[in-house]
Structure formats: C-alpha cells, structure tokens
Amino acid sequence: MDVQASGTALGSEVALGLTGREAADRHRRGEGNVAVSASSRSYTRIVRTNVFSFFNVILFVIGAALLALGRYSDAFTSVGLGLVNAGISAVQEIRAKRKLDRLQLLGRSRVTVVRDGRDVQVTPEEIVRGDVLHVRPGDQLVVDGPVLDGGRVDVDESLLTGESEPLLKMPGDDLLSGSFCVGGEAYQLARDVGAASHAGRLTADARETTTDRTPLQDRIEFVVRLVMLLVALMSATILFQAALEGFTLVRVVQTTAVLSGLVPYGLFFLVAVAYTVGAARSSQRGALVQQVNAVESVSHVDLVCTDKTGTLTTGRLALAEVHPVGALDAAEAGRLLGSMARSAAAPNLTTGALAAALPGEAWPVVDEIPFSSTLRWSALHTDDGVYVLGAPDRLALVLAGPPLDEAVTERTAQGLRVLVVARADADAPVRDADGRPRLPALEPVAVVSLADELRPDIPETVAGFARDGIGLKVVSGDDPRTVAALARQAGIDAGVPVAGPALEGLPDPEFDRLVARTTVFGRIAPEQKERLVESLRRQGRYVAMIGDGVNDARALKRAHVGVAMTSGSAVARDVADIVLTDDSLGALRPAQHEGRRIIDGIGTSMQVFLARVGTQGLVILAVTMLGLGFPYSPANVGLTLLTVGVPTLFLTSWARPTAPDPHLLANLGRFVVPAAVITAAGGVGLYAYHYTFLFEGLSRSGTPAEVLADFESYTGLSSDDVGFADAAATIGAQTALSTFVSYAAFLLILFLKPPHRFFAAWTRPDGDRRPAVLVVVLAVVFSGLLFVPWFSDYFGLTQAADPVFRTVLPALVLWFAVLSLAYRSRLLERALGLAALSGRGPR
Numbered sequence: 001m002d003v004q005a006s007g008t009a010l011g012s013e014v015a016l017g018l019t020g021r022e023a024a025d026r027h028r029r030g031e032g033n034v035a036v037s038a039s040s041r042s043y044t045r046i047v048r049t050n051v052f053s054f055f056n057v058i059l060f061v062i063g064a065a066l067l068a069l070g071r072y073s074d075a076f077t078s079v080g081l082g083l084v085n086a087g088i089s090a091v092q093e094i095r096a097k098r099k100l101d102r103l104q105l106l107g108r109s110r111v112t113v114v115r116d117g118r119d120v121q122v123t124p125e126e127i128v129r130g131d132v133l134h135v136r137p138g139d140q141l142v143v144d145g146p147v148l149d150g151g152r153v154d155v156d157e158s159l160l161t162g163e164s165e166p167l168l169k170m171p172g173d174d175l176l177s178g179s180f181c182v183g184g185e186a187y188q189l190a191r192d193v194g195a196a197s198h199a200g201r202l203t204a205d206a207r208e209t210t211t212d213r214t215p216l217q218d219r220i221e222f223v224v225r226l227v228m229l230l231v232a233l234m235s236a237t238i239l240f241q242a243a244l245e246g247f248t249l250v251r252v253v254q255t256t257a258v259l260s261g262l263v264p265y266g267l268f269f270l271v272a273v274a275y276t277v278g279a280a281r282s283s284q285r286g287a288l289v290q291q292v293n294a295v296e297s298v299s300h301v302d303l304v305c306t307d308k309t310g311t312l313t314t315g316r317l318a319l320a321e322v323h324p325v326g327a328l329d330a331a332e333a334g335r336l337l338g339s340m341a342r343s344a345a346a347p348n349l350t351t352g353a354l355a356a357a358l359p360g361e362a363w364p365v366v367d368e369i370p371f372s373s374t375l376r377w378s379a380l381h382t383d384d385g386v387y388v389l390g391a392p393d394r395l396a397l398v399l400a401g402p403p404l405d406e407a408v409t410e411r412t413a414q415g416l417r418v419l420v421v422a423r424a425d426a427d428a429p430v431r432d433a434d435g436r437p438r439l440p441a442l443e444p445v446a447v448v449s450l451a452d453e454l455r456p457d458i459p460e461t462v463a464g465f466a467r468d469g470i471g472l473k474v475v476s477g478d479d480p481r482t483v484a485a486l487a488r489q490a491g492i493d494a495g496v497p498v499a500g501p502a503l504e505g506l507p508d509p510e511f512d513r514l515v516a517r518t519t520v521f522g523r524i525a526p527e528q529k530e531r532l533v534e535s536l537r538r539q540g541r542y543v544a545m546i547g548d549g550v551n552d553a554r555a556l557k558r559a560h561v562g563v564a565m566t567s568g569s570a571v572a573r574d575v576a577d578i579v580l581t582d583d584s585l586g587a588l589r590p591a592q593h594e595g596r597r598i599i600d601g602i603g604t605s606m607q608v609f610l611a612r613v614g615t616q617g618l619v620i621l622a623v624t625m626l627g628l629g630f631p632y633s634p635a636n637v638g639l640t641l642l643t644v645g646v647p648t649l650f651l652t653s654w655a656r657p658t659a660p661d662p663h664l665l666a667n668l669g670r671f672v673v674p675a676a677v678i679t680a681a682g683g684v685g686l687y688a689y690h691y692t693f694l695f696e697g698l699s700r701s702g703t704p705a706e707v708l709a710d711f712e713s714y715t716g717l718s719s720d721d722v723g724f725a726d727a728a729a730t731i732g733a734q735t736a737l738s739t740f741v742s743y744a745a746f747l748l749i750l751f752l753k754p755p756h757r758f759f760a761a762w763t764r765p766d767g768d769r770r771p772a773v774l775v776v777v778l779a780v781v782f783s784g785l786l787f788v789p790w791f792s793d794y795f796g797l798t799q800a801a802d803p804v805f806r807t808v809l810p811a812l813v814l815w816f817a818v819l820s821l822a823y824r825s826r827l828l829e830r831a832l833g834l835a836a837l838s839g840r841g842p843r
Contacts, residue, residue: 017114017132026128033127033143033193051083111142114187131190139181142199144192147171151186154345154370155179168370170435183345183370214297216599219664220271223606227613234621270605274652278598285594286587287578288566294577298544298561298588299595300660301470303536305529305555306546308476308483311565311585312490313452317349319357320416320449323407333446334358337421340387343380344368350389350419353450369430369437377439379430386424388442395420398439407447415485416449417478454489461586462491468592469659471541473519475529480522487520500524503531511535529555546585548572563588593657601655603664604752605648607671611748612644614676615683615741622684628691629730631683635796636738642782643745650774651749656766671762674822675751679744682815683737686807691733698725735798740808742782744815746775751823761823 018026026032110121112134119134124142127133135141135153147153149171157167157179169175175188177199194200213221275296279289289295306312324333338360341351345368363382371378377390388395392408399422411418421444428440465472472492476483480497487494497520503511515535524532529547533555536543545552545559548568553575556562564576565583573579580587616632623631661667698708753771754760785791792799821827 016117018128018130019116023115023126023128023131026130027126031129031193033124033190033197034195111139112136113190127190127193129190129193133188133190135175135181135186135188137181137183137185141175141177141179141181141188142197143188143190144177144197145175145189146191147173147175148187148189151188152184153181153186154183156182168437214293215300215660216296216602216664217271217293220602220606222665223610223668227610230617234617270609270648270652271602273649274598274602277653278594282578282587282591282594283581285590286580286582286584287591288581289578289591291577294561295591296595296598298578298592299599299657300542301544301561301592303471303473303541304465304544304546304585304588305473305475305533305536305559306585307548308452308474308478308486311455311546311583312458312474312486313454315349315567316453317353317417317450318453319353320451321411321447322358323411323447323449324445325401325404325407325447326443326445328445330446333421335360336387336423336445337389337448339363340380340389340421343382344378345370350417350450354448367430375437379437379439381426381430383426385426386428386430386440388422388424388439389419389448390422392418392420392447395422395439395442398442399444400441401444404444404447411447411449412479412481413485414449415482415489416451417482419448419450421445421448452486454486455584457584457586458490461584461589464586464589466491468589470592473521473532473536475521475524475532477524478522480520483522484520492519494520497522500528503528508535508538512539515539526552526555530558533558544588546580547576596657596659597655598652599660600658601652603661603668604651604655606664606668607675607752608644608648608651608745608748610668610672611675611679612640612741612745614672615679615744618676618680619683619687619737619741622680623687626684626688628688628733629726631687631734631737633734633796635794636734639738639742639795642778643742647746647749647774647778651753651771654768654770656768671752674819675748678815678819678822679741679748682744682811683741686740686811687733687737689807690736690804691729694732695725695729698728731796732798734796736804736808738795738797739786739804740811740815743779743808743812746778746782747812747816749775751819761820 110123111127112119113122113127114120114132114134115122127143131143132148133141133143133145135151141155147169151171153169153175155167155169155175157176169186171186177192177197192198275293278295282289282295322330322334322337324330326333328336335358337354338358339362340360341347341354341358342360342362343365344351345365347355348371350371363380363384365380365382367379367381369375369377369379371389375390376394377388379386379388392404396403399420404420408418408420422442423445424440424442430437430440432438462472474483474487474492474494480499484494484497495518498514498518500521500523503514503521503524506514511531512535515532516539521532529545529552533543533545537558537560543559544561544563545555546563546565547553547556548565552564552568552572556564556572556575561578562576563578563580564572566573566579566581567583578588578591616637619631623629749771750759751762753768754763754765755769755772756765759765786797787799789799791797798804
C-alpha cells in the first residue's frame with residue numbers, strides 16, 4: 001500500500017494503523033527507522049593506519065633486521081618510540097570514534113504506535129514507513145510526517161530552528177523528527193524514516209569529521225616533512241658510500257636505524273601528551289575538550305561569535321514593567337496578565353515570568369492560539385472575551401487608539417523585551433473559515449516589558465577578552481535593538497546593529513564589509529550563521545562559534561573552534577570541539593590560556609628537538625666526509641630520551657600562557673642554526689681527536705693489556721682481528737661525542753630559560769628557576785649513570801674514562817662561550833640571512 005494512500009485511509013481510520021505482519025514485512029524491505037550508520041573508521045582500520053604508518057614500517061624493517069642480527073638492544077631502541085607514539089594516536093582516534101558513534105539526535109526512549117488497532121510501545125528503530133504514531137505532550141518526534149485528521153499539537157522546534165516558542169500543528173502540517181510535543185494530542189503518519197528523516201539527515205551531516213588542523217600542527221608537519229626529505233637525501237648518499245666501501249650488513253642496518261631516528265617524530269608524541277594534559281586541565285575549569293587539538297586551536301581565536309540567550313544571559317526572564325495604555329490601571333492590567341499566563345496550555349519563558357510576578361487565576365478557555373515564530377502573537381478565547389499577547393509591530397495594524405511607538409521604542413532601547421497585551425469582545429473571531437489563526441480588531445491594555453537576566457560573570461569576561469585582543473560579535477534571533485542594548489550592558493561596543501533581513505541577497509564582498517564593521521546581529525536565521533562564519537574566515541579571522549541548537553551545527557563545524565553549551569542539543573554538543581559544562585562563556589578564557597601555555601611549551605620543545613636533530617645530522621655528514629667511521633650507533637641515539645625527551649616533558653608542563661608567535665618557524669631557525677652548527681663543530685672536533693688518538697694508540701704495539709681487554713669487551717673482537725683498532729676507536733670516539741652532546745643539550749636549556757642575566761644571550765630571564773634546577777639534576781644523574789656498567793653498556797658507551805672528561809669538560813666551556821657570543825652578536829644569524837625573516841626576535 002502506498003504511504004500517501006495509507007495516510008488518506010488512516011485519516012479516517014486512525015485507530016487501526018498497521019498490522020504486526022505489515023510492519024514486519026516493511027522492516028524486512030528496508031523501510032524501518034534504522035539509525036544513521038557511522039561514517040567513522042573501524043577500529044581495525046584505525047589501529048592499522050596508526051601502527052603501520054610509513055615511518056613505522058621503516059622502523060619495523062630496521063628492527064627486524066637488527067633482531068635477525070642479534071642486536072636486540074638496538075632493535076628495541078629503534079622501534080620503541082614509534083610504537084608508543086602510534087599507540088597514543090590510535091587511542092585518541094578510537095576515543096573520537098566512540099564519541100562520533102554515540103552521536104544521535106534522537107533519544108532512544110520508547111514511542112507509541114498504533115498496531116492492530118491498539119497502542120503499542122516500541123523502540124524508535126522498530127517504527128516502519130507507514131506507521132501511525134500516537135503523539136502526546138512530552139514525546140520527542142522520531143520520524144517525519146503529517147498530522148492526521150482530528151489532531152492538533154503544539155510543538156517545540158527550538159533544537160531545529162532556534163525559536164523557543166511552541167508552534168501549532170494542524171492536520172496536514174508536517175511534524176519533524178527532533179522536535180518535542182509540548183501540548184495537545186494527535187496521530188502522525190510516519191512518512192520519512194531513518195536516514196530520510198530530518199533527524200537522520202542532520203545526524204549524518206554531523207558525523208562528518210571536519211576538524212581543522214591547527215597552525216601548530218601544520219608547522220610541526222612542515223618541519224617533520226622537511227627533516228624527512230633531508231634525511232632521505234643524506235641516507236642515500238651515506239649508504240651509497242657504505243656500499244662502495246664494503247660496509248657489513250650489520251653496519252648498513254645500524255646506519256639506517258640512526259638516520260631514521262633523526263626524524264623528530266617524538267614531537268608528535270609530545271604534542272599528543274600536551275594536548276591530553278591541557279584538555280584535562282580545561283575540563284576542570286568548565287570547558288570540556290572533545291577534539292583534542294581544540295585545546296591548542298582555541299589559543300589562536302581572535303573573534304568569538306556568540307548568541308545572547310543562554311550565553312550572555314541566563315536564559316531566564318523577569319518582569320520589568322506593566323505600563324497601562326487603556327482603561328485599566330496598572331494593578332488591573334497586571335492581574336489580567338497574570339491570569340492569561342496561568343491559563344496558557346503550553347507555558348513558555350514569557351508566560352512563566354508573568355505568572356511568577358503577577359497575581360491572577362486560570363480561566364476556562366474556549367480556544368487557544370499558542371505563540372509561534374510565524375505569528376509572533378498568542379491568544380486566549382474565553383467566555384468573557386479574547387485576550388492577545390504579541391509583538392508590538394505585529395499587533396500595530398489591528399490596535400485601536402494612538403500608536404504605541406514611543407513607549408515601545410523607549411523600553412526596547414533599554415534592552416527590554418517588549419510585548420503588547422490587548423483584548424476584544426467574546427464574539428470576535430480568532431480563526432478564519434479554514435481554522436487558521438487571524439487577529440481581530442483589538443483594544444490595547446498595556447505595554448509589557450521583560451528583562452533578560454545578564455550572567456553575573458559576563459562583564460568581567462568581556463573585559464578579559466578585550467585585554468587579550470579578542471573581539472566579540474553577538475548573533476541572535478531577537479530584535480537587534482534589544483540585543484544591542486543588552487550587549488552594551490555587558491560592556492560590548494554594540495555600534496549600529498544589523499537585522500538578518502538586511503543581509504539577504506548581498507554579494508560576498510558587500511556582505512564581508514558589513515560583517516566586518518558590525519558587532520550585533522539580530523533576527524538572524526540559522527542558515528545565515530554559517531555564511532557569517534565563512535565571511536569572517538575569508539577576512540582572516542580565527543573564529544570561535546558558540547551555539548546550542550541543531551540549527552547551529554553547520555556553523556559550529558564551519559568555525560575554527562565550535563563551542564556548545566551543555567544545556568543545548570545533543571547534536572550541537574557532539575559536533576562542537578569544546579562544550580562549556582557550566583554554560584559559562586567565561587570558561588573559554590582559561591581554556592585559551594591553557595592553549596597558549598601549550599603552544600609556548602611545544603615551541604620551546606621544538607627548539608630542543610630540532611637542535612638535537614641538526615647537531616646529529618651535521619655530525620654524521622662531517623664525520624662521514626672525514627672517513628672516520630660512523631659517529632652514532634642506534635644505542636647512542638637512545639640517549640635522546642634522557643637529553644631531549646625528559647626535558648621537553650618538563651618544559652612543556654612548566655610553560656606560561658603567552659600569545660602565539662607568528663614567526664615561530666623563523667625564530668626556530670634563529671635559535672636552532674647557531675646551536676646545531678656550534679654544537680656539531682665541537683662534537684666533530686672531539687670525535688676526530690678521540691678517534692685518531694685511539695686508532696693510532698691501538699694500532700701500535702705496547703698498548704697496556706688492561707686497555708686492550710676493555711676494548712675487546714666493548715667491541716666483541718679480539719685485538720688480533722682485522723678492524724679491531726677501527727671498531728675500538730669508533731666506540732671510544734662515540735663515547736666522547738655522545739657525552740659532549742648530552743651535556744650540551746642540558747646546558748642549552750639555560751639559553752632557552754635563563755635563570756640569570758649571565759645566561760641571557762638568547763632571551764631575557766623570566767624568573768622561573770625550575771628549568772635551571774632541572775639542568776643540574778639531569779647533569780648530576782647523567783654523570784652518575786656514566787659510571788654504572790649496565791647504563792654505559794646499554795647505550796653503547798665505554799665506561800667513563802679520565803681522557804674523555806679531560807677533553808669534554810673544557811670543550812663544553814668553549815662551546816658555551818662561543819654560543820653565547822653567537823647569540824649576543826647574532827653572527828651566524830646575519831651570515832645566514834635569518835635576521836630578515838623575523839626582525840629582532842626574542843630578547
């Protein structure tokens with residue numbers, strides 16, 4: 001049976017509905033109200049993508065080769081960090097997938113359908129196309145379809161349209177899934193179900209992942225890709241040379257492992273940890289971070305678009321004034337209003353505020369016209385007369401007496417919501433011949449003013465945004481004059497407000513100019529919000545959009561940072577990057593400060609990471625060109641966990657909220673290039689000295705037996721074997737190099753976070769002594785571990801020997817002096833032309 005034909009038949013025989021057999025048949029044919037399927041990736045695909053990334057595949061091949069060659073320690077060091085990073089990334093994505101898969105617009109409570117002539121409770125998924133639903137107050141509508149004959153309901157579509165007042169739905173009018181029945185009773189035909197329903201389409205649209213990459217993520221990816229390219233070119237050259245020189249398979253695999261380790265993938269691990277910690281801290285302050293990178297993205301926001309109701313205000317109304325304009329005095333007019341409010345079958349914010357503030361009693365009602373966004377008025381028809389409450393401009397054409405413009409304008413300018421109450425005789429019709437609402441001739445009774453309750457923390461929050469250089473635009477569905485007045489109370493320079501109809505049909509250039517100069521927008525339709533966000537993005541603004549309804553979902557997704565209220569719709573909450581758990585706009589400021597703290601910490605960590613990468617790369621190139629073996633083993637590279645990994649975790653956690661550096665990459669170059677060049681120069685000098693000294697000493701006769709025994713244990717070779725002197729000299733030189741570079745990495749923190757003016761060659765002291773304490777602790781721990789056999793053996797170092805310290809410590813003093821001079825005088829910066837990239841830079 002066709003659904004339309006079914007609807008006609010059911011209009012006269014509502015009580016029958018479908019039979020159980022018909023419903024089962026339609027469900028088998030795929031006509032059920034099946035929830036929209038998830039579009040996110042499967043768990044298997046998430047794990048496969050993260051674990052078997054391009055970088056990890058390279059590490060797995062290297063690790064397998066090292067295992068096959070019995071180099072277990074080298075294998076573990078090579079692949080460990082990559083696997084940890086992959087694990088964290090996979091966990092984060094799985095958490096996001098679960099959140100997306102839970103995204104459903106509709107509550108899963110049971111609904112009532114007519115089956116076999118009687119009401120039956122079923123789950124929403126059991127509804128089929130052609131079913132008849134019995135709709136009562138409090139029910140959420142779960143399918144789309146018309147009201148059938150004999151029914152009439154008041155529906156709250158606020159989650160769909162943003163309009164909080166109920167709408168009257170008559171027979172033939174469509175009921176949309178996602179709305180709520182707040183009054184009346186009716187039967188609805190299930191015409192559109194599942195993915196075809198309004199809720200299904202919104203849910204499918206909301207499931208699409210559209211998270212923007214943050215500026216920091218883009219910069220890190222650029223740096224990593226650049227390093228990967230350089231490493232690939234260097235690897236090809238070195239391995240080609242190795243092939244010409246006849247390197248062993250073990251040496252080729254070890255060399256490949258070291259070169260692959262130059263790629264600073266630890267930055268991704270650090271970012272993941274920093275985002276997670278930042279998200280936890282923000283959540284404790286009322287901003288629940290749902291997209292993990294939003295904790296950083298919010299720090300870049302320079303413009304916040306917010307609604308009025310529920311954001312600047314509490315969403316509650318209070319009666320401000322009843323100004324009589326007719327024959328009744330203020331007390332009589334107030335009592336009439338109070339009685340009207342108590343007699344409404346579908347209470348709303350307005351009637352609730354009036355009933356709470358005014359005396360009165362409920363009247364017997366013959367007919368009622370609920371308020372709707374289309375009508376913008378409501379009416380009660382009683383035995384004593386017709387009483388109407390509505391917007392002044394809507395009632396103006398049917399009101400007797402002089403215009404009320406002056407009284408209305410005066411109160412609207414104060415930020416008050418203004419309504420007019422009027423009445424007519426009992427025989428005045430409020431519906432036309434077809435039963436549609438219409439206004440009769442009316443006699444004004446009073447002008448009613450209601451005040452929105454401003455949130456107590458809003459003035460302070462607005463002032464804080466202004467101090468942080470963040471603009472505010474108020475986007476509301478209310479009268480722009482009322483919104484502007486309330487914005488001024490909050491401390492916002494409202495300027496000249498603009499109404500939504502004035503934006504219709506404007507070409508993009510003119511639209512952009514109007515949006516740029518306007519702060520307050522009123523009577524904005526849901527579809528205009530998305531266009532407004534797009535306009536601001538075109539103008540180069542970094543936009544946070546705050547919304548609470550289903551109608552805000554597209555604008556939330558289009559903004560750089562989507563922010564939802566916890567009291568809003570499920571779709572708005574799940575689409576948003578951040579949810580304000582206390583519905584407080586003020587929670588955004590701590591979240592932004594947390595994001596700025598993370599950027600500062602990661603920026604510092606990038607300097608440490610890249611200084612290490614640059615140093616190792618230059619050392620490898622220089623030593624290889626000198627023909628002095630290969631300066632690092634995979635075990636040596638593992639020291640970066642202590643020299644880079646541990647410091648960066650602490651530096652990130654101790655960072656302070658500073659404005660994002662627009663010249664981050666240029667300033668990275670200004671710091672990293674001198675550090676890498678000078679450290680590499682010192683390291684190569686030490687390596688060459690120790691390699692030459694040991695090679696010549698071990699090649700001559702007369703070397704003490706205990707020295708030979710030590711180096712035989714280090715190399716696993718006999719002193720009589722060919723290549724023993726080269727292998728022993730390489731290990732000794734690697735020890736000197738790794739010791740020097742490790743101490744230099746610790747001391748480099750003093751340049752980044754100087755505890756005193758003596759160390760302030762790169763930047764000024766900030767008063768935080770914790771980094772200096774960290775440097776002392778790391779240096780002492782590292783020095784002690786050098787004398788622990790298992791530590792030195794694990795990281796491929798000879799036991800600390802006097803010759804090493806006799807050369808490393810003086811080299812460190814010289815290194816510190818030269819690097820201080822380079823930063824203070826900017827010699828390398830000028831030589832490489834980096835000064836032009838970023839101006840003066842930090843000082």
